[in-house]
Amino acid sequence: MSRKLPKVIPMPARQAAGDGRKALRTQADADAVPPGSGDWSVEGVPGLFLRAGARARTYRIQRRIQGRLVVRVLGEMTLAQARREAMKVWASLKPAPVEGRMTLEQAWARYLSEKMLAAKTRRIYAENLERYLRDWKPKTLEELGNDRAGVRARYHDIVRRHGLATASSVFRTLRAVYRYMARVQPDLPPPPTVAVDIATPKARDWALSDEELQQWWSNVQKLSPLKQTIWLTLLLTGARQDSVRLLRWQDVDLERKVMRFSAAKGGRTYSVPISGRLARLLERWREQCPPDSDWVFASPVQPGQPLSVQVRDDKRGVCSPHHLRHTMRTRLAECGATPDLARIALGH
Numbered sequence: 001m002s003r004k005l006p007k008v009i010p011m012p013a014r015q016a017a018g019d020g021r022k023a024l025r026t027q028a029d030a031d032a033v034p035p036g037s038g039d040w041s042v043e044g045v046p047g048l049f050l051r052a053g054a055r056a057r058t059y060r061i062q063r064r065i066q067g068r069l070v071v072r073v074l075g076e077m078t079l080a081q082a083r084r085e086a087m088k089v090w091a092s093l094k095p096a097p098v099e100g101r102m103t104l105e106q107a108w109a110r111y112l113s114e115k116m117l118a119a120k121t122r123r124i125y126a127e128n129l130e131r132y133l134r135d136w137k138p139k140t141l142e143e144l145g146n147d148r149a150g151v152r153a154r155y156h157d158i159v160r161r162h163g164l165a166t167a168s169s170v171f172r173t174l175r176a177v178y179r180y181m182a183r184v185q186p187d188l189p190p191p192p193t194v195a196v197d198i199a200t201p202k203a204r205d206w207a208l209s210d211e212e213l214q215q216w217w218s219n220v221q222k223l224s225p226l227k228q229t230i231w232l233t234l235l236l237t238g239a240r241q242d243s244v245r246l247l248r249w250q251d252v253d254l255e256r257k258v259m260r261f262s263a264a265k266g267g268r269t270y271s272v273p274i275s276g277r278l279a280r281l282l283e284r285w286r287e288q289c290p291p292d293s294d295w296v297f298a299s300p301v302q303p304g305q306p307l308s309v310q311v312r313d314d315k316r317g318v319c320s321p322h323h324l325r326h327t328m329r330t331r332l333a334e335c336g337a338t339p340d341l342a343r344i345a346l347g348h
Helices: 027-031 079-093 104-114 119-132 141-145 148-162 164-182 210-220 225-237 241-245 276-288 321-334 339-345
Strands: 038-041 048-052 057-065 068-075 258-261 270-273
Touching: 027 079, 048 079, 057 079, 068 079, 079 104, 079 119, 104 119, 104 141, 104 164, 119 164, 141 164, 148 164, 210 225, 225 241, 225 276, 225 321, 241 321, 321 339
Parallel strands: none
Antiparallel strands: 038 048, 048 057, 057 068, 258 270
16 A cells, blocks of 8 residues: 655745755854745755745755655754754655565665764765665665675776775765664665675875975965965864854954854864964954954855855865865874874864
């Protein structure tokens, strides 16, 4: 007997995010959405939208189930709560698998809905399924469990096409999902990933040498004052790009020389002392930036918004922000900082 589908809720007059606006990634992004601006998509969970009305902000999920558009209003909540609730709703809306057996797609959705994962981790796990195992989504877990040769062949195919790091990420996620579901389905075959030697990629060493740092410095001087300031802040704090990109002036105490990162990995917050040089740099920048902006690095094209999602200038010879994080970690070690102190300074 087919499962009864929920009642379809009428769609709002305005469809979601078709005007080129960026998807929301963090709670800070959601907080910055202007009142009355309509629908905004949420990154990492297909079909999840935030509707910003004049007085309230509500989340909803909309998906097509067997060709029928189904919409569920989740209500007012935080972005993290909306992500978790959306995955639970989506898992409940899916049609029952053939003969009651769970498909890989359903198992993956259930894993993402029930595990406490960071937003970025959740997005990577969802991409692993969509990009590399898409044709396996309708397969049942039993089918995969009995096809060790096929699973092993797919692993080596991903290594050849996309590299060892990608293959390891995809298959570690597959192994985690399968083992998670085996707890409630003990009759499943052993995990098919036992046929694969999932390699551990060599840790990246992206620290810049003295010569590379000098060249980086020279290239940064050619950028706009906004870009110069954000890149030097990244260098002198070793923080992740979103932590710096989403800084507010209330998080920066230039008198005490303390900076608080309210957007950090895993939802944590932490504070670090900043050097006098960085404090002077930010003082000069505050005189140039829009006076009414709460953001330290406000978007020059979207008033009231922080700088765009990705801070990149590689075409101008400027490396990624994570290279600077590696550089800070290496320089701390060279200065005699203990591992515990380095972890605190880098927000680990």
